Amino acid sequence: MDIRSQVCMVFHLDKCIGCHTCSIACKNIWTDRKGAEYMWWNNVETKPGTGYPTKWENQDIYKGGWEKNGDTVSLKGAGKFKGLKNIFHNPHMPVLDDYYEPWTYKYEDLFTAPEGDDQPTARPISLVTGEHMDVQAGPNWDDDMGGSPDYARQDVNLVKLSAAEQESMFQLERMTFHYLPRICNHCLNPACVASCPSGALYKRGEDGIVLINQERCRAWRMCVTACPYKKSYYNWNTGKSEKCVLCYPRLESGQAPACFHSCVGRIRYLGVMLYDADKIEPAASVSEDQLVDAQMDIYLDPFDPEVIRQARLNGIADSTITSAQNSPVYKFVKIWKLALPLHPEFRTLPNLFYVPALLPTMATVSNGVYDSTSQSLWNGVESNRLPMKYLASLFSAGNTGKIVDVMKRLMAVRLHRRGVTVGDLNSAEISTAMNEVHMDADTANAIFRLTALATFDERFVIPPAHREESIEMLEATGDVKGNTGFGFKETPARGL
Amino acid sequence: MRIISKRFLKTNSGKMASLLLVCCFLASSASVSAQDGAAIFKQKCSACHKIGEGKFVGPDLMGVTTKRSEEWLFKWVNSSSSLIASGDKDAVAIYNEYNKMAMPDQPLPDTELKSIFAFIASKSPGAVSASADTVKKSLPAPDASLTATAEQIEVGKNLFTGSNAFINGGASCISCHNVNYNGVIPGGLLAKDLTSVHSRMGGDAGLMAILNAPPFPAMTQAYNGKPITEQEIAALAAFLYKVDKDTANQIVSAMDPLLYGGVTGAFGLFVLIYLLWIVRKKNTVKKDIYERQVKSI
Numbered sequence: 001m002d003i004r005s006q007v008c009m010v011f012h013l014d015k016c017i018g019c020h021t022c023s024i025a026c027k028n029i030w031t032d033r034k035g036a037e038y039m040w041w042n043n044v045e046t047k048p049g050t051g052y053p054t055k056w057e058n059q060d061i062y063k064g065g066w067e068k069n070g071d072t073v074s075l076k077g078a079g080k081f082k083g084l085k086n087i088f089h090n091p092h093m094p095v096l097d098d099y100y101e102p103w104t105y106k107y108e109d110l111f112t113a114p115e116g117d118d119q120p121t122a123r124p125i126s127l128v129t130g131e132h133m134d135v136q137a138g139p140n141w142d143d144d145m146g147g148s149p150d151y152a153r154q155d156v157n158l159v160k161l162s163a164a165e166q167e168s169m170f171q172l173e174r175m176t177f178h179y180l181p182r183i184c185n186h187c188l189n190p191a192c193v194a195s196c197p198s199g200a201l202y203k204r205g206e207d208g209i210v211l212i213n214q215e216r217c218r219a220w221r222m223c224v225t226a227c228p229y230k231k232s233y234y235n236w237n238t239g240k241s242e243k244c245v246l247c248y249p250r251l252e253s254g255q256a257p258a259c260f261h262s263c264v265g266r267i268r269y270l271g272v273m274l275y276d277a278d279k280i281e282p283a284a285s286v287s288e289d290q291l292v293d294a295q296m297d298i299y300l301d302p303f304d305p306e307v308i309r310q311a312r313l314n315g316i317a318d319s320t321i322t323s324a325q326n327s328p329v330y331k332f333v334k335i336w337k338l339a340l341p342l343h344p345e346f347r348t349l350p351n352l353f354y355v356p357a358l359l360p361t362m363a364t365v366s367n368g369v370y371d372s373t374s375q376s377l378w379n380g381v382e383s384n385r386l387p388m389k390y391l392a393s394l395f396s397a398g399n400t401g402k403i404v405d406v407m408k409r410l411m412a413v414r415l416h417r418r419g420v421t422v423g424d425l426n427s428a429e430i431s432t433a434m435n436e437v438h439m440d441a442d443t444a445n446a447i448f449r450l451t452a453l454a455t456f457d458e459r460f461v462i463p464p465a466h467r468e469e470s471i472e473m474l475e476a477t478g479d480v481k482g483n484t485g486f487g488f489k490e491t492p493a494r495g496l
Numbered sequence: 497m498r499i500i501s502k503r504f505l506k507t508n509s510g511k512m513a514s515l516l517l518v519c520c521f522l523a524s525s526a527s528v529s530a531q532d533g534a535a536i537f538k539q540k541c542s543a544c545h546k547i548g549e550g551k552f553v554g555p556d557l558m559g560v561t562t563k564r565s566e567e568w569l570f571k572w573v574n575s576s577s578s579l580i581a582s583g584d585k586d587a588v589a590i591y592n593e594y595n596k597m598a599m600p601d602q603p604l605p606d607t608e609l610k611s612i613f614a615f616i617a618s619k620s621p622g623a624v625s626a627s628a629d630t631v632k633k634s635l636p637a638p639d640a641s642l643t644a645t646a647e648q649i650e651v652g653k654n655l656f657t658g659s660n661a662f663i664n665g666g667a668s669c670i671s672c673h674n675v676n677y678n679g680v681i682p683g684g685l686l687a688k689d690l691t692s693v694h695s696r697m698g699g700d701a702g703l704m705a706i707l708n709a710p711p712f713p714a715m716t717q718a719y720n721g722k723p724i725t726e727q728e729i730a731a732l733a734a735f736l737y738k739v740d741k742d743t744a745n746q747i748v749s750a751m752d753p754l755l756y757g758g759v760t761g762a763f764g765l766f767v768l769i770y771l772l773w774i775v776r777k778k779n780t781v782k783k784d785i786y787e788r789q790v791k792s793i
Contacts (some may be wrong), residue, residue: 054781061777091776098781136786150785 002277003300003311005320005463006188006208006351007246007270008329009260010339011181012451013357014410015267018144018179020044022259022268026183029247029258035237037102037127040139041244042259044181047394048155048169049142051180053098056230057156057343063092065191065228065346066284073284073347078195078226087197093225100137102127128236145177152177157393165387173370176385178357180394181267183259184231184244185342185350186210188275188298189284192243195226200241206470207272207463208351209246217241228346239494252465260460269454271327271461272320273334273351274300274311284347288397291344298349299334302327315469323463328450329353336447338406345397355451356395356403358410359385381407409437413451416444533615536608543705544599547619553698553706554599555590559620561613573609575601597696600712641700644734652735653680655728666722669732672714676746677739682754687714694733694740703733 026042045051059065063077075082077092086092105122113120126133142151148170158166168174186203190210193201200216201223203209212223212232217240223232224241232243247257255261260268275298283294300307302324311321324330332339332355339353358381381404382388388400388407396402412433419430434444450458471477544553560569564586571579572587576599579587591598604612654660657680658668669690670683676691697703707729710716724732 054785061781085772091773091778095780136789137782147785147789150788 001307001310003274003307003314003316004208004277005206005272005311005316005324006275007186007251007463008273008299008327008333008351008353009183010269010329010332010353010355012267012269012332012355013178013180014355015265015451016044016179016181016357017265018044018046019264020140021262021264022181025258025262026244030245031242033235033237035235036233036242038096038099038139039233039235039242041231041233041242042181042183043139044179045140046143046145046152046177047180048152048158048177048390049145050151050154050156051182052100052139053094053230054137055098055154055156056094056228059228059346061092062094062225062228062230064226064230065348066189068285068287068347071285072281073189075191075195075226076228078191078222083195083197083222087220087222090221090225093221094230096128097137100139100141101133101135103133103135145175157390160393160398161387161389165389169387169390174385176359178359178386180342180354181259182229182231182342183352184210184246185229185348185352186244186246187351188277188295188349189280189347191226191228191346191348192223192232195222196220197222204248204470205473206466207248207251209248209251210243211245211248212241212243214238214240214242228343228348229350251462252467254462254464256456256460256462266454266459269328269332269450269459271329272324272463273327273330274302274307274316274321274324276300280349284349288345289399291347291397292340292399292402295341295344295349296334296337299330301334302330317464317466317469319466320463323461326461328454328459328461331446331450336409336443338409338447340395340402340406342395343397344395354395355410356391356406357386358407358414381411405437408433409439409447412437412439413444413447416441417448420445531615532608533611533613533618536604537612537615539709540602540604540711541612543709543711544702547616553702554594557616561617561620566613569613570606570609572599573602573604575603577601602711641694641734641737644737648731648734649738652731652733652738653677655732656680656735657683662722662728663725664722666719666724672718675736675739676743678746682752687712690736690739691743692740694736700730700733700737703736704729707732 022042023040023044027040030041031037031039040052043052051057055061056064059076065076066073067076077086077090103124103126106125107122110120110122123132124135125131141147145152153166153170158169161169169176186209188208190201190203193203193210197220198216198218200213200218202211202213204211219234219239219241221234221241223243224230224234226232227243232241234241247255247259250257250261256268256270260270279298283291283298286294302308302311302321308321312318329339333353339355341350341353344350384391384407388403389398391403392398392400415425415430415433416439419425419427434440541557545555545557546552548556548558550556564572568579568584568586576587576591580591580598651660655662656669656673656675658670661668670680672684672686673688673690674683674685675689694700694703697706707724710719
């Protein structure tokens with residue numbers, strides 16, 4: 001066993017209202033710079049939809065992530081031969097138009113335009129060229145399924161659905177959507193790190209945050225292509241690639257990352273999980289239907305004395321182990337089995353888990369009457385508005401059993417709480433639902449509490465950073481003992 | 497008492513030794529003169545110049561120290577080309593006389609130059625006695641090359657083109673030089689064309705002198721520590737003589753193999769690149785969306 005600690009995340013999609021506050025918080029802190037205008041380290045997508053950058057999930061286009069190669073995995077679009085072949089011109093790399101060309105407006109014209117018959121207008125100006133441009137797309141042009149024929153119907157996850165199933169999703173009375181907020185997954189098996197020819201990317205030893213060393217980055221942009229989630233971005237101004245840093249300066253001072261902190265729906269949870277690094281390669285190499293289970297096996301029980309002993313041997317601080325025991329992510333992912341990784345088939349073992357949305361049931365139109373009532377308050381999960389196959393394509397590499405399981409658990413909690421707070425349901429119905437997923441009332445109440453009433457400290461269990469210890473992983477601190485303590489900072493040659 | 501004197505002796509001998517060292521040092525530094533000049537002359541000048549034995553690659557230097565002012569000589573040796581460019585009459589005259597071939601710059605420290613001049617003066621009997629008449633017009637070329645066998649020429653050719661490497665690992669001539677000779681691919685343009693070098697540089701003797709101790713800065717660097725052996729020089733001289741002699745008979749090929757080979761190769765490479773990357777993302781993924789949007793307006 002090689003036990004390490006990893007900062008993991010859960011996004012509860014049932015609570016996401018798609019307000020983009022997280023995206024704005026991130027933009028204001030990190031990407032409000034020249035060259036970074038088009039980047040959204042945090043973005044919120046509407047599903048079904050094509051996302052940002054457009055069609056990012058389609059690895060036939062972008063060649064991101066890993067593919068199974070016998071007993072192990074190999075990078076889909078990088079590595080020694082493929083990387084060298086495309087190192088000077090990578091045809092799979094997203095271009096600016098695949099994201100969108102960032103723009104502002106020439107507001108000054110509104111004030112300085114001479115008097116005339118028409119209202120003055122502020123024309124859009126490209127933030128890249130500084131010239132007038134015709135706005136063609138934005139980072140969430142398909143927000144709330146806008147322009148569906150172009151976007152929602154092009155969703156890559158629809159491929160596995162039959163034509164009839166696809167068609168039924170777009171009938172007015174059955175139509176539905178939900179939001180999918182995305183940040184860097186800080187994967188256990190990061191393709192970006194594996195692909196970098198300069199060795200500029202690394203996974204921090206103490207908490208597993210994946211970072212790009214701005215001094216070593218040589219702008220090969222292999223990470224941009226290799227990341228299947230397209231969460232590494234190239235800054236054309238500095239000539240370096242950048243990505244979500246999980247607000248590590250905030251984490252180190254005990255604060256939640258900005259997008260977590262600002263979340264209006266309080267959908268985000270953050271906590272440490274202990275995992276066994278020896279299991280990464282086997283877990284990434286199993287067949288697709290076992291990927292979720294194999295990944296769940298990597299994360300260890302922080303209450304197990306043997307795990308605690310091994311973790312201490314590996315230099316994990318007691319405070320981190322305590323954080324792992326209190327981690328809300330551990331509860332959602334391992335104990336309650338409610339959260340699933342996004343696109344596990346990319347085989348990067350992402351550390352951001354999603355509780356799928358328990359969407360409203362379907363309505364029918366009969367004799368021109370729109371009827372959304374059903375026999376009971378909620379129909380069974382199989383008649384969910386979004387087909388299980390669609391959700392399985394998102395969260396379980398096509399394994400619908402996993403999704404149905406999660407949905408039934410969520411439904412059991414909901415029925416139980418309806419019974420507690422309103423009491424209008426048949427108790428037999430509630431106990432059937434609870435028994436089916438082997439859930440007791442205490443667990444259901446605990447899930448309800450962490451879902452709906454959790455305080456700040458329950459949602460974000462941030463381990464103390466122990467910077468004084470983690471720095472010793474990188475350098476011998478004795479070397480600088482007796483120095484002034486200020487050091488010096490080199491700016492990159494091309495400026496920041 | 498005995499001990500004290502012994503200690504005294506000891507310290508005294510130490511002082512004596514250091515004094516002796518200082519004396520030696522002073523003596524050595526003081527004698528920068530004719531005998532140093534001889535060594536430097538042999539190393540730096542003798543490839544092209546002789547003293548009293550007549551014109552070689554460059555002019556005979558007998559009496560040059562009296563013929564020209566020391567200031568002029570300094571300028572000439574440091575950079576003859578800039579002196580010629582400045583329009584100095586004597587300099588231009590020499591330049592024209594020697595086939596418009598400027599002497600390579602020899603930026604030596606003043607002290608070394610002075611010692612060379614001292615050496616030349618010591619070898620020049622009587623002032624101004626070395627007039628043009630007393631100097632033999634040119635060295636008769638010993639020219640073993642005239643009788644060189646075909647095998648020797650072949651050896652020289654292989655050394656020139658790099659088919660065979662120099663024993664001491666020096667770079668092949670073709671890396672920097674070109675000759676116009678059938679069966680030899682066009683060589684480098686980094687240095688002079690060597691087609692007529694045999695007659696231009698004073699026959700076998702001149703070539704031998706130059707190849708023994710190259711006086712040109714770039715060539716000096718290139719062959720530093722990798723000298724060309726006697727046999728190699730003889731073979732090269734034989735080859736270059738043959739090249740020089742046959743100049744008129746050469747068919748200047750219109751098909752430059754490098755140029756046309758390069759063009760064909762590049763074309764082949766483009767085809768290969770096209771085939772290797774035939775499956776690739778050629779447009780932005782939003783192209784369809786844009787087009788449909790524009791159409792719907």
